[in-house]
Amino acid sequence: MVTLERDAHFAQRESLCRVVGELGAQGWCQGTGGNFSLTLSRDPLRLLLTRSGVDKRNLGPADLMIVGPGGEPAPEETGRPSAEAALHGRIAALTGAASVLHVHSVANTLLSEHFAPRGGFTLRGYEMLKGIRGIATHEASVFVPVLANSQDIPRLSGEVETLLAAHPGLWGFLLGGHGLYTWGGSLEEAKRHVEIFEFLFECAARRTPFHPFAG
Amino acid sequence: MVTLERDAHFAQRESLCRVVGELGAQGWCQGTGGNFSLTLSRDPLRLLLTRSGVDKRNLGPADLMIVGPGGEPAPEETGRPSAEAALHGRIAALTGAASVLHVHSVANTLLSEHFAPRGGFTLRGYEMLKGIRGIATHEASVFVPVLANSQDIPRLSGEVETLLAAHPGLWGFLLGGHGLYTWGGSLEEAKRHVEIFEFLFECAARRTPFHPFAG
Amino acid sequence: MVTLERDAHFAQRESLCRVVGELGAQGWCQGTGGNFSLTLSRDPLRLLLTRSGVDKRNLGPADLMIVGPGGEPAPEETGRPSAEAALHGRIAALTGAASVLHVHSVANTLLSEHFAPRGGFTLRGYEMLKGIRGIATHEASVFVPVLANSQDIPRLSGEVETLLAAHPGLWGFLLGGHGLYTWGGSLEEAKRHVEIFEFLFECAARRTPFHPFAG
Amino acid sequence: MVTLERDAHFAQRESLCRVVGELGAQGWCQGTGGNFSLTLSRDPLRLLLTRSGVDKRNLGPADLMIVGPGGEPAPEETGRPSAEAALHGRIAALTGAASVLHVHSVANTLLSEHFAPRGGFTLRGYEMLKGIRGIATHEASVFVPVLANSQDIPRLSGEVETLLAAHPGLWGFLLGGHGLYTWGGSLEEAKRHVEIFEFLFECAARRTPFHPFAG
Numbered sequence: 001m002v003t004l005e006r007d008a009h010f011a012q013r014e015s016l017c018r019v020v021g022e023l024g025a026q027g028w029c030q031g032t033g034g035n036f037s038l039t040l041s042r043d044p045l046r047l048l049l050t051r052s053g054v055d056k057r058n059l060g061p062a063d064l065m066i067v068g069p070g071g072e073p074a075p076e077e078t079g080r081p082s083a084e085a086a087l088h089g090r091i092a093a094l095t096g097a098a099s100v101l102h103v104h105s106v107a108n109t110l111l112s113e114h115f116a117p118r119g120g121f122t123l124r125g126y127e128m129l130k131g132i133r134g135i136a137t138h139e140a141s142v143f144v145p146v147l148a149n150s151q152d153i154p155r156l157s158g159e160v161e162t163l164l165a166a167h168p169g170l171w172g173f174l175l176g177g178h179g180l181y182t183w184g185g186s187l188e189e190a191k192r193h194v195e196i197f198e199f200l201f202e203c204a205a206r207r208t209p210f211h212p213f214a215g
Numbered sequence: 216m217v218t219l220e221r222d223a224h225f226a227q228r229e230s231l232c233r234v235v236g237e238l239g240a241q242g243w244c245q246g247t248g249g250n251f252s253l254t255l256s257r258d259p260l261r262l263l264l265t266r267s268g269v270d271k272r273n274l275g276p277a278d279l280m281i282v283g284p285g286g287e288p289a290p291e292e293t294g295r296p297s298a299e300a301a302l303h304g305r306i307a308a309l310t311g312a313a314s315v316l317h318v319h320s321v322a323n324t325l326l327s328e329h330f331a332p333r334g335g336f337t338l339r340g341y342e343m344l345k346g347i348r349g350i351a352t353h354e355a356s357v358f359v360p361v362l363a364n365s366q367d368i369p370r371l372s373g374e375v376e377t378l379l380a381a382h383p384g385l386w387g388f389l390l391g392g393h394g395l396y397t398w399g400g401s402l403e404e405a406k407r408h409v410e411i412f413e414f415l416f417e418c419a420a421r422r423t424p425f426h427p428f429a430g
Numbered sequence: 431m432v433t434l435e436r437d438a439h440f441a442q443r444e445s446l447c448r449v450v451g452e453l454g455a456q457g458w459c460q461g462t463g464g465n466f467s468l469t470l471s472r473d474p475l476r477l478l479l480t481r482s483g484v485d486k487r488n489l490g491p492a493d494l495m496i497v498g499p500g501g502e503p504a505p506e507e508t509g510r511p512s513a514e515a516a517l518h519g520r521i522a523a524l525t526g527a528a529s530v531l532h533v534h535s536v537a538n539t540l541l542s543e544h545f546a547p548r549g550g551f552t553l554r555g556y557e558m559l560k561g562i563r564g565i566a567t568h569e570a571s572v573f574v575p576v577l578a579n580s581q582d583i584p585r586l587s588g589e590v591e592t593l594l595a596a597h598p599g600l601w602g603f604l605l606g607g608h609g610l611y612t613w614g615g616s617l618e619e620a621k622r623h624v625e626i627f628e629f630l631f632e633c634a635a636r637r638t639p640f641h642p643f644a645g
Numbered sequence: 646m647v648t649l650e651r652d653a654h655f656a657q658r659e660s661l662c663r664v665v666g667e668l669g670a671q672g673w674c675q676g677t678g679g680n681f682s683l684t685l686s687r688d689p690l691r692l693l694l695t696r697s698g699v700d701k702r703n704l705g706p707a708d709l710m711i712v713g714p715g716g717e718p719a720p721e722e723t724g725r726p727s728a729e730a731a732l733h734g735r736i737a738a739l740t741g742a743a744s745v746l747h748v749h750s751v752a753n754t755l756l757s758e759h760f761a762p763r764g765g766f767t768l769r770g771y772e773m774l775k776g777i778r779g780i781a782t783h784e785a786s787v788f789v790p791v792l793a794n795s796q797d798i799p800r801l802s803g804e805v806e807t808l809l810a811a812h813p814g815l816w817g818f819l820l821g822g823h824g825l826y827t828w829g830g831s832l833e834e835a836k837r838h839v840e841i842f843e844f845l846f847e848c849a850a851r852r853t854p855f856h857p858f859a860g
Contacts, residue, residue: 022272026242027456030558030625030626030628030629031558031561031622031623031625031626031629032561032622033558033561033626033629055618057452104557104558104629106629106632106633106636109556109557109558109629109633110633110636110637113555113556115430118430120430121428121430122430125328125392126324126328126392126393127319127324127364127390127392127393127394128245128246128248128319128324131246131247131248136366137366138364138366138392138393149557149568151566151567151568151569175557177555177556177557177568178556178557178568179557188270192246192247193246195245195246196245196246196248198245199245199246199248199319199321199324202321203321203324203325204428204430205428205636206321206325206420206425207325207425207426207427207428208427208428208430209427210636210637211637212637212638212639213551213634213635213637213638215545215548215550215551215552215634215638237702241672330860333860335860336858336860337860340758340822341754341758341822341823342749342754342794342820342822342823342824343675343676343678343749343754346676346677346678351796352796353794353796353822353823354796403700407676407677408676410675410676411675411676411678413675414675414676414678414749414751414754417751418751418754418755419858419860420858421751421755421850421855422755422855422856422857422858423857423858423860424857457671460773460840460841460843460844461773461776461837461838461840461841461844462776462837463773463776463841463844485833487667534772534773534844536844536847536848536851539771539772539773539844539848540848540851540852543770543771579772579783581781581782581783581784605772607770607771607772607783608771608772608783609772635851640851640852641852642852642853642854643766643849643850643852643853645760645763645765645766645767645849645853
């Protein structure tokens with residue numbers, strides 16, 4: 001059973017590994033950080049998700065597991081998914097995303113920490129904004145919400161649900177001092193969103209007067 | 216017909232893919248950004264151009280298409296060229312360039328945004344300026360024009376034409392908050408210009424007191 | 431004898447070379463800098479350690495040697511270990527580490543120089559802290575001690591011993607203007623600690639108002 | 646003749662290509678910048694040198710040529726050496742270097758421009774200084790001279806000669822707004838010096854309050 005299930009998704013496992021490897025090569029999954037999912041089916045909702053603690057630069061098909069909408073392992077699975085599996089399930093369910101990608105970068109960490117007290121920040125005036133689905137001009141304003149970080153994943157899932165309800169058409173948000181969640185209608189689109197957001201975050205970070213680190 | 220046409224340009228497709236791959240590996244085509252052309256013939260003007268939305272890090276010969284001087288697909292082509300195809304055609308026609316390359320970098324985005332109100336900036340005193348064709352000494356001054364960004368490509372094409380007429384010997388310009396267009400008498404020269412400009416932009420960016428990002 | 435000894439540890443040599451190569455590719459072993467060890471046995475304590483002056487980006491099994499607890503070469507070895515071999519031995523003995531890794535980065539050099547007079551600094555509020563063993567929440571505070579750099583390795587070993595006694599559960603420290611020592615219960619954990627610390631150091635460094643370089 | 650000469654130095658050509666490729670991969674030879682030599686014989690002095698305008702990331706044995714002490718092509722050579730060939734010859738003759746390496750980096754460009762009016766700057770207090778031959782402690786002070794850049798290579802050669810006479814034991818200097826020249830008793834040592842200087846330059850650059858770029 002397990003073998004058939006896995007064989008059935010082999011091409012998807014390969015695709016997700018390739019994309020995660022490309023993101024890891026850009027320094028966005030340091031220290032086994034980040035987690036990544038691909039939607040396998042909608043009814044019931046089943047996601048292919050990176051296992052906890054695996055090296056994202058050298059990901060193989062066996063480093064992925066199948067989880068349900070609450071992040072719980074599929075019946076045929078062994079091993080533990082990432083603690084944030086439930087966030088992937090919630091985002092995939094509410095947005096219809098084909099893929100949810102979560103990365104850590106220095107720029108997204110610093111910006112999310114800096115703007116957490118204000119609940120987010122707005123990117124505007126950049127051509128690269130057009131890489132976000134639905135944006136047709138650099139004159140658009142894209143609000144990037146920042147949620148306070150929490151280890152209480154059920155509570156965080158609820159906040160994400162509220163956030164998504166309040167911002168239709170949202171394609172990404174930050175957790176304060178933690179990182180970016182973004183998604184897309186396809187794996188390639190989700191990957192493009194990571195690169196676009198991170199490019200714009202680096203632009204913003206180089207212009208941001210961060211609070212001095214006191215040590 | 217299509218097959219013969221393509222076979223006829225196979226070596227050029229390979230060369231352009233190789234150069235674009237090298238630029239993409241340096242982080243200058245994030246999120247499928249940037250577009251790149253090689254002049255195939257002058258009369259009539261025909262360019263080999265990257266298709267819209269393709270991954271520049273893993274470009275293959277089929278990711279390129281042939282367009283005419285206005286950026287319109289050649290009769291034998293299917294698919295949509297980049298919206299900026301017309302700029303490539305105009306630049307190739309007016310400068311005689313063998314290749315036009317357009318990249319996005321954090322440094323060129325920030326500098327173009329910062330200096331757009333002044334219409335450009337001047338690089339001087341750097342040895343690397345000698346990498347730009349026609350420059351024989353670090354004592355040269357190279358003006359880098361910045362045009363206001365626009366989604367109105369016909370209007371932008373007209374402004375580029377005016378710019379090129381006003382600055383004979385120009386090898387590159389910026390679009391505000393958008394990126395670099397540069398070109399050369401050969402594909403290798405155009406690539407060298409990208410690397411030279413981007414090196415000098417990074418030097419300038421590290422010295423520029425950018426306006427604080429307010430979020 | 432030597433051949434058997436080496437054969438007995440061939441898999442470990444390969445693993446350590448792979449990890450060091452990955453760290454070197456991130457720019458943390460410039461100019462043959464850094465040194466790296468893997469614990470082979472506890473009683474007596476024997477470590478596999480990088481030889482002095484070898485290129486960490488292209489490390490091969492023969493670039494490693496076996497040393498005892500004081501950093502002295504094992505009887506069957508020829509060649510000179512790194513001057514800091516004794517630090518590896520002391521840390522492995524006192525912490526039970528399976529691997530001790532020492533890297534140089536621009537961020538760890540600058541932070542260690544800046545905070546040496548205060549004896550260290552504290553990282554807090556970052557999700558990535560959870561990549562350090564035993565940390566379960568971003569709300570943790572992790573103190574990173576900075577010891578004054580010294581060429582007197584026996585004295586430095588004594589200071590490290592005092593430091594480890596004073597900070598149970600410590601997973602890393604800095605030497606001022608010199609670099610990071612970190613370790614783990616496995617080679618993979620030690621590598622993860624390098625990436626986590628360096629990520630957080632870069633976050634901190636981008637926020638630190640360093641003393642201007644007077645030249 | 647040419648074929649025999651080349652065969653005689655094939656291993657050296659391969660070694661120099663490998664080292665230059667490693668330096669190019671770190672971004673220090675952008676836009677075909679930089680030039681690199683290996684001493685083939687002392688009496689008469691003959692150097693293997695990179696040809697002008699070749700891509701340093703993809704260097705092959707045929708991209709190197711043999712030059713004499715004044716940078717003139719060896720009798721059996723065709724093609725043009727780099728304009729700075731004479732500097733390589735002068736440095737190799739006066740220091741006995743086995744290899745002279747010249748790289749452009751953003752950090753060395755900015756520092757050399759900033760400190761040119763003062764004639765240089767001093768690095769002190771960093772462990773990585775020990776990567777420079779003859780330095781045994783981080784407490785050393787290493788003066789990095791900066792010569793004003795010039796397109797008059799004979800005059801510059803004379804200034805380099807004066808500089809070397811005034812600073813015995815010097816292993817590198819900068820040309821203002823231009824880049825680093827460093828050398829070593831072996832190719833590996835020269836490469837190590839590049840990496841050590843560039844690491845320390847990046848440390849210094851991140852602490853330097855550069856003059857704002859006015860554009």
